Each structure stands twice: as C-alpha cells, then as structure tokens.
Amino acid sequence: MPDTRPSPYFVLFNEIGIIHQLSRTLLEERLPDGLLSSHFGVLNHLVRVGEGTTPLAIARAFQVPKTTMTHTLGGCVKHGLIEMRPNPDDARSKCIWLTRKGREIRESMVAQAATGFEGFAEHFSEERIETLLPVLTEMRQFLDKARDAT
Amino acid sequence: MPDTRPSPYFVLFNEIGIIHQLSRTLLEERLPDGLLSSHFGVLNHLVRVGEGTTPLAIARAFQVPKTTMTHTLGGCVKHGLIEMRPNPDDARSKCIWLTRKGREIRESMVAQAATGFEGFAEHFSEERIETLLPVLTEMRQFLDKARDAT
DNA sequence: CCTCATTAGTACGATGTCGCACTAAATATA
DNA sequence: TATATTTAGTGCGACATCGTACTAATGAGG
Numbered sequence: 001m002p003d004t005r006p007s008p009y010f011v012l013f014n015e016i017g018i019i020h021q022l023s024r025t026l027l028e029e030r031l032p033d034g035l036l037s038s039h040f041g042v043l044n045h046l047v048r049v050g051e052g053t054t055p056l057a058i059a060r061a062f063q064v065p066k067t068t069m070t071h072t073l074g075g076c077v078k079h080g081l082i083e084m085r086p087n088p089d090d091a092r093s094k095c096i097w098l099t100r101k102g103r104e105i106r107e108s109m110v111a112q113a114a115t116g117f118e119g120f121a122e123h124f125s126e127e128r129i130e131t132l133l134p135v136l137t138e139m140r141q142f143l144d145k146a147r148d149a150t
Numbered sequence: 151m152p153d154t155r156p157s158p159y160f161v162l163f164n165e166i167g168i169i170h171q172l173s174r175t176l177l178e179e180r181l182p183d184g185l186l187s188s189h190f191g192v193l194n195h196l197v198r199v200g201e202g203t204t205p206l207a208i209a210r211a212f213q214v215p216k217t218t219m220t221h222t223l224g225g226c227v228k229h230g231l232i233e234m235r236p237n238p239d240d241a242r243s244k245c246i247w248l249t250r251k252g253r254e255i256r257e258s259m260v261a262q263a264a265t266g267f268e269g270f271a272e273h274f275s276e277e278r279i280e281t282l283l284p285v286l287t288e289m290r291q292f293l294d295k296a297r298d299a300t
Numbered sequence: 301c302c303t304c305a306t307t308a309g310t311a312c313g314a315t316g317t318c319g320c321a322c323t324a325a326a327t328a329t330a
Numbered sequence: 331t332a333t334a335t336t337t338a339g340t341g342c343g344a345c346a347t348c349g350t351a352c353t354a355a356t357g358a359g360g
Contacts, residue, residue, distance in 0.1 A: 008279045009267055010194060010260075013173045015286040017191075018213045020170040022293035023163045036346080041167075044160060056308060063168050065348050070310060072346085092308040092355045110160075117159055123292055128285070129158045135274075135282060136165040142273055143172035186316080206338060215318050220340060222316090242325045242338040 030116040031109060035079065038062075038072045040113075043081060043098065043106040051097045054087065058096065063144065081105060180266040181259060185229065188212075188222045190263070193231060193248065193256040201247045204237060208246065213294065231255055 024037045031040065045061060046053070059069035073096065076082045081102035087093035098106070174187045181190065195211060196203070209219035223246065226232045231252035237243035248256070 007260075007264070008276055008283060009271065010263075011283060012279050012286070013170075013177070014191060014194075015283065015290055016166055016173065017170050017187075018290050019286060019293060020163075020167050021213050022290065022296075023166065026293060026296065027163070037167075038346080041164060044164075054308075063171050066309070067311090067349075068347055071348090075346095087308090090308075090356075092353095094309075110157075113160075114157070119296060120292060121159065124289065126158055129162050132282075132285060133158060133161060133165065135278070136162070136169060139274065140165055140168050140172065142270060143169060143176060146172075146176060146269060188316085204338075216339065217319075217341090218317055221318090224340095225316095237338090240326075240338075242323095244339075 026116055027113055030112045032105070032112075034075075035105075035109070036072075036075070039076050039079065039081065040106075040109055042072060042076055043102060043109070046082070046096065046098050047103075047106060052095045054093050054095060055084075056093075076102070079105075176266055177263055180262045182255070182262075184225075185255075185259070186222075186225065189226050189229065189231065190256075190259055192222060192226055192246075193252060193259070196232070196246065196248050197253075197256060202245045204243050204245060205234075206243070213290075226252070229255075 027037045027040065028035075031037070041062060042058060045058060049061070055069050055073055056066060058073075059066050062069070064072075073082065073084070077084060080099055083097050083099055084094045085097060087095050177187045177190065178185075181187070191212060192208060195208060199211070205219050205223055206216060208223075209216050212219070214222075223232065223234070227234060230249055233247050233249055234244045235247060237245050
C-alpha cells in the first residue's frame with residue numbers, strides 16, 4: 001500500500017509557495033500604478049547591495065533567468081526608476097544605477113508597504129523573524145548550489 | 151537621513167520568493183513531459199484533503215484566483231490526471247476526482263521528486279522542518295485573513 | 301595575430317498567471 | 331411566485347515568466 005501522507009518537505013514548499021503568492025499580492029496592492037513587486041525587489045536590491053552592478057548579477061541574486069531580468073529592468077527604465085549605463089570595463093555589459101526618482105519612489109514604497117504589514121509585524125516580531133531567517137537563507141543557498149550542480 | 155537598511159520583513163519575503171522559485175524549478179526538472187508543479191500540487195492536495203472537492207475550494211486552498219485554477223485543472227484534465235464531474239448538490243459547480251492514471255502518476259512523481267530532494271533532506275532533517283512549519287503555517291493563515299479583510 | 305569558445309544582453313515565441321466581464325444556477329427578499 | 335443579489339465556473343485579454351536562438355564582445359589557445 002503506497003504512502004499517501006505527503007512528506008513534510010512537500011508541505012513546506014507548498015506553504016512557501018502560498019506565502020509567496022499572498023505576500024506578493026498584498027505588496028502589489030499597496031504599490032503605485034503599474035509597479036510590480038519585482039520592480040520593488042530590484043530597487044531594494046540596488047539600495048542594499050549597491051548600485052552599479054550588472055543585469056546578470058541582479059538576475060543571479062534573484063535566481064531568475066537573464067531574460068526575465070531584462071524584462072523587469074526594462075519596466076524599471078520605462079518607469080524612470082533606474083538608468084542603464086555602459087559598463088566601462090566590458091562593452092557587452094551594462095551598469096544599473098538608481099535615478100533620483102527611483103530612490104524617492106523606493107522610499108515611499110517602503111513606507112507604503114510598511115503600513116500594509118503593520119498587523120503582520122504585530123503578530124510576528126522582528127526577533128521571531130530574525131530566528132527564522134538563517135534557516136531560510138541556508139535553504140536558499142543550498143537550493144542555489146543544487147541548481148548549479150545540474 | 152532615510153533608512154536604507156531593509157526591514158527583516160522584506161528580507162523574509164525576498165528569501166521566500168527565491169526559495170519558491172528554486173524549489174519549483176528543481177521540482178519541474180524532475181517531472182515528466184509537460185507536467186507543472188501546479189499540477190503536482192493539485193494531485194497532492196486531492197490525495198491529502200480528499201477527492202470530490204470543487205475547483206473553487208482548491209483555488210482557495212492554494213490562494214490563487216479562480217481563473218488560474220480553471221487553467222491548472224484544465225491542464226490536469228488534458229493530461230488525464232483528473233476528471234470533472236457535475237456536483238450533485240449544485241448544478242453550477244463541479245467535483246474533482248483523480249483518475250487511476252492520476253493516482254499512479256502522482257505516486258511516481260512523489261518518488262521521482264523525492265530523489266531530487268535527497269541532498270536537501272540530508273541537510274534539513276524532518277525534525278528541523280517540523281519546527282519550521284508551524285510558523286510558516288501561522289504566517290500563511292495570517293496573510294490569508296489579511297487578504298479577506300481587504 | 302587568428303580562430304574558437306565563452307559570456308552579456310536581447311528579440312522572439314510559447315505559456316502560465318490573473319483581472320474583468322459574462323452566463324447560469326442558487327439564494328435572499330419582497 | 332417574482333425579482334434581485336450572490337456565487338461557481340469560464341472566455342478573453344493583458345502581461346509576466348522563461349527557454350531558445352541570436353548578436354556582439356571578451357578571452358583562450360594555436
């Protein structure tokens with residue numbers, strides 16, 4: 001008789017998928033006009049990691065294919081959030097920089113989004129999140145390596 | 151001076167998004183021909199929760215819009231994994247049942263997928279996952295309610 | 301130098317996702 | 331009973347995602 005109980009791993013990835021869905025929707029509801037969570041992610045990434053990185057580096061950071069990042073960055077450019085300059089070290093490549101508007105929009109996005117997660121922050125303290133993050137990060141890194149190994 | 155450090159909440163949702171990406175890709179690499187992780191999810195759901203539920207109920211379980219689930223279920227039907235029967239209690243509605251083939255495919259999928267997560271299981275014991283799950287489930291439920299409140 | 305392989309980015313096509321609008325059925329209200 | 335409202339599912343259109351194939355530039359090996 002085959003085991004019909006799903007392993008906790010499937011439950012885990014199922015929950016993660018749903019949380020991803022919900023958080024993305026919740027975030028995008030709070031974002032201005034045509035802005036997507038992917039744009040928000042790029043802006044945050046640039047602020048955190050630093051500007052001047054290349055599209056490929058950003059794609060790797062988010063673990064999405066190059067083509068997807070091309071599309072996403074195109075959206076950011078169209079909204080005037082970033083600008084793409086030629087890479088002085090490599091003529092094939094580009095460098096991504098935030099525009100003034102990009103920085104401003106990002107600030108207001110963080111504020112807007114924060115209000116959307118007020119209740120969330122009440123139920124899940126920063127401390128609790130901080131204890132969760134190392135495990136998730138470790139998971140991400142492991143899956144990342146597993147992907148490279150393919 | 152504005153705070154440029156992202157709150158742990160954004161990091162959290164960022165990590166979850168990436169893990170979702172990676173786990174989905176990793177899973178689909180192991181799946182036969184045109185089968186997607188969403189199909190796999192539906193099959194697992196039917197086995198776990200029980201057959202005979204309605205498309206809407208499944209959509210709610212996965213927190214995706216009705217239209218998305220219509221599309222996903224259509225794929226499952228096309229692959230001969232499920233069949234949709236009329237709902238005897240409500241002529242508007244349908245009931246979803248696994249076919250014999252669906253059950254068989256699901257079994258082999260679980261086996262196939264399990265091999266893909268062998269290394270993962272080594273690094274992350276079931277016990278560790280079990281301690282993680284309650285928090286994630288709580289999160290999912292909270293976000294779920296927050297969405298309804300909109 | 302001169303191939304040849306590799307790499308960064310993109311155009312294109314296929315497909316998944318999802319909001320909107322619609323139909324048909326059920327339910328509430330009068 | 332008759333009408334209005336709500337609900338389940340779907341067709342359609344817009345768009346994000348991503349694999350394939352391509353161009354241009356770099357680097358490696360002769």
